Amino acid sequence: MAHKREPGSLYVVATPIGNLGDITLRALEIFKEVDLILCESAKETRSLLSRLEISTPVLALYKDSSESPYSSVLDQLAQGKSMALVSDAGTQGVSDPGSQMVRTAREKGIRIVPVPGASALTALLSVSGFQVNPTYFLGFLSEKPSKKRRELERASEMDGLVVFYESVHKLPRLYPMLAEFFPETEVLVGRELTKTFEEVIYYANPRDLLANPPNAKGEFVFLLNHRKKTLKGNSDSTDM
Known part of the structure; x- marks a missing residue:
């Protein structure tokens, strides 16, 4: 069913995390119809649009805590223009700077419309085979080792699934912490999800x-x- 663009709306659009085929038909329609696409990196977003054969203008947003970087954009939305907000990959607002833009737009009374799609979080949950209720999502763990330890220690007190992202160069420091705080916990690792060298690896515990x-x-x-x-x-099957 065709989607009619609403004037003055901000569409929060998920983009592929690796496989271009994961772009949704609705996202394609929105990208073609909006007046402007707001993004993290103009280079990354233009590359994506080029592969999709879409020529809508893009604007990179600043990672600034103030309202000022968004004032011109908000004025245009208030005047009836429609825009799409995207991250470099995946679902906007999950672990990227888009949340500030969304909060600011909501405070100004702008209509905000989610356009769902790819997410590394839901991708790994879907193939885990574990009961997902409850699930605690930590986003990216802290850059600081001492704060990372506190985050994992607090998470170890929770009862449920714990999901987080981690930068590749911090993995050697992460693994001993997992063994310390989650010694008997099953671990599922998703690497390069949806990409050519995708792996989903199961470990009985962090020692493995x-x-x-x-x-x-x-x-x-x-x-x-x-x-x-x-x-x-x-x-898991014993729980209702």
Whole structure:
């Protein structure tokens, strides 16, 4: 069914995280119809649009905590122009600077429309085989080792799945922390999801991960099956 663009709307549009085929028909329609596409990196977004044969203008937004970078954009939205907001890859606002733009637009009464699509978080959850209720998403762990330890320690007190992203060059420091705070927890690692060298690797516990780590290249998502009943020997299927 065709989607009619609404004037003065901000469309928050998910883009592929690796496989171009994951772009949705609705996203393509929005990209063609809006007046402007707001993005993290103009270079990355223009490259995506070029492959999709779309010529809509793009504007890179600043990662600024103030309202000023968005004033011109908000004025244009208030005047009836429509825009799409995208990240370099995946669902905007999950682990990127788009949340500030969305908050500012909402405060100004701008209509905000989600256009869902690819997400590394939901991609890994969908193939985990674990009961996903509850799931705690930590986003990217802290850059600072001491704060990262506190984040993982707090997460180890939770009962459920724990999911987070981690930068590839920080993996050697991460693995011993997982062994310390989640010694008996199942680990599912998603590497380069939807891309050519995609891997989804299961480890019975972090010790196995330490002994046989995945190739330290690409984008990583970690899922820890820290459901307390499972750790005590009860299967997921016993829970209603």
